[in-house]
Amino acid sequence: MTDLRAIELAALNSATKYPSIATYHELDPKNGNLLDHATVFTGNVYLTEKVDGTNARIISFPGGDYVLGSREELLYARGDLIGNPALGIVDALRPLADRITPPDAGIRVHYLEVYGGKITGASREYTGSRTVGYRLFDAATIPLDTLDQPRAAISSWREESGQRFHTEDELALTAKKENIELTPRLATIAASNLPTGIEETQDFLTRHLATTHVALDDGAGGRPEGIVLRTTTRTVIAKARFQDYQRTLKRRAKH
Secondary structure, rough: OOOOOOOOHHHHHHHHOOOOOEEEEEOOOOOOOOOEOOOHHHHHHEEEEEEOOEEEEEEEEOOOOEEEEEEEOOOEEOOOOOOOOOHHHHHHHHHHHOOOOOOOOOOEEEEEEEEOOOOOOOHHHHOOOEEEEEEEEEEEOOOHHHHOOOOOHHHHHHHHOOOOOOOOOHHHHHHHOOOOOEOEEEEEEEEEHOOOHHHHHHEEEHHHHOOOOOOOOOOOOOOOOOEEEEEEEOOOEEEEEEHHHHHHHHHHOOO
């Protein structure tokens, strides 16, 4: 059983943060436009809906203790009388965290998108009545002794893919076991069938995701954010957002 009081929270926060995901087409740092270079995939590629909400974490320990966090900070530990109310994450995820099966060893992190309510400007695309929902999009296992390293070393370890993320099959089993809905699985395609051009990719997005699959009520606007592409083992992962392609093509049309 892990004693949360003995854990350095800054180290825990760093070790369990979700790493940045690159865009499918490289972004030009000078103007935010997409460049023509696309991420290279091999084998089969899973397409999942990218939900526009806030990134959240359930960090579970042997014995049943857990910590809830946003993308950047820790918000609540099991048994706290007062939690940080930021973005409604604690209220949305505490009932789920209370019932999740604790790991036998190490730290398990469930990464979820909390969306709807008044969380982002796009919330109206998912709800007309400020309903809040969540979807599981990733999970990772982290050795407890990772927290013994200096904070700079933990950060480097994380950015160099030190976190052991679940494969697609493992993630599906986790979701089934814990009765958590995954972000929608849209298709599985061969990497050789992925688009390479900017305009071609915009058409690809529209074809595979014309409207969101995670609307929370009949009042939802329905416009989706984009698609996440990942290999079966999750060794390559990238995101493609409608707004990036629309902005780039609009600017190119003016020149």
